[in-house]
Amino acid sequence: MTYERALIIGAGAGLSASLARRFASRGMSVVLAARSTGDLTPLADETGAATHRCDAAQAADIRRLFEIVDMRGAPDVVVYNPSARVSGPITEIDGAAVEAAVAVTALGAFHAAQEAARRMVPVGKGAILLTGATAGVKGFAGSAAFAMGKFALRGLAQSLARELHPKGVHVGHFVIDGGIGNPNRPDREGPADTPDSRLDPDAIASEYLNLLDQHPSCWSWEVELRPALERF
Template sequence: MTPTHRRALIIGAGSGLSASLARLFAARGLGVALAARDPGDLSALAAETGASRHACDASDAGQVAALFEELDETGAPDVLVYNPSARVRGPIAELDPAAVAQAVAVTALGAFYAAQQAVRRMLPAGHGAVLLTGASAGVKGYPQSAPFAMGKFALRGLAQSMARELHPRGIHVGHFVIDGGIRSASRPERSEAPDSPDSMLDPDAIARSYWHFLEQDRSAWAWEVELRPWVERF
């Protein structure tokens, strides 16, 4: 069996999937750290879950390193969840190169920075999990969405390479393809589909799938999970 996890770091924390993960992790007894560019927005979630809050721009390698050094004081995380992503839309001929570079940095390079710091701390114990939140854009590129596809394809490649390298060393790496819209207060169930309830992903249900991944016996580890509503085309 895989050893029990004790501390989780969620980078790119907010009110959606990250909040569901924080609540579930806390309910299962894990200490939780929340990191975001503006951690002030996380005060209510931190109070609810007992989580610590940390400021971090994930696209900045120095800030990511400083975040992990700060967490070392109370115990490095043995679960890392990386959620940030950035979109730049438009025709390929008209995209701003600087904006594209920043979007890819947030979506993919930041994941590398965070995973590297986490893995350096997990390897001595031969235990840990790195969970990367992907999207359908990581397996199929959509028109006028090249920067998002670039970032998510890179994220998937990072996860696959890490899994092949690190699974034999006790570190479970997961890439989650979130194929569909995630339900939220600002994004309720689609009104045009009254006969198709649950046509959007429930963030609490996604969080439970992440937890099931963490509970997998190492004799049958997955590296990728695709999640989509029952009515979503693929």
């Protein structure tokens, strides 16, 4: 199955940038969407991508984003990356902040997946890729909001896979079990004596493309990715 147009929601440095480069190297047109697009200019210039502002917590923003992207062709690959963290003891954490965080991490993914499916199901082709985290399978103390959002994201992916795989739409949830390295931030690269202690964003991007390349007779709905040194 070949794909032609990719939309990355929650674009930025790191994984999103790696995905944009990999998609562009395959000859795919790329659209980058983020709450703030100013920092995306160098990546857009490098990949030929279009950029659009989108607050993932706002359903109207997501709907408008898809309508704008439709003008150059509906995306057949949609990647949802945004997430929000609010940490603190359950007795003290601010409820409104938790609602806002879950809106970004999970509800935004629902609205993006819904808009994507409305375009992909009629043509029997497409892929919806959701970026998860360790918190989606293991909730940590003091991180209730992030766990809520990522558990919901994983449940959404599993439900969508069961509904959409038979209709030709490939749904993939990626459990990123570990910290992602960032070449622009040495503090995010891990100790020099353990260079593979952080996930390489280019290597992660390769796994997203590997899922896209799967034959329909053996589709995955979830892939766990972690450094060989990561304990789990």
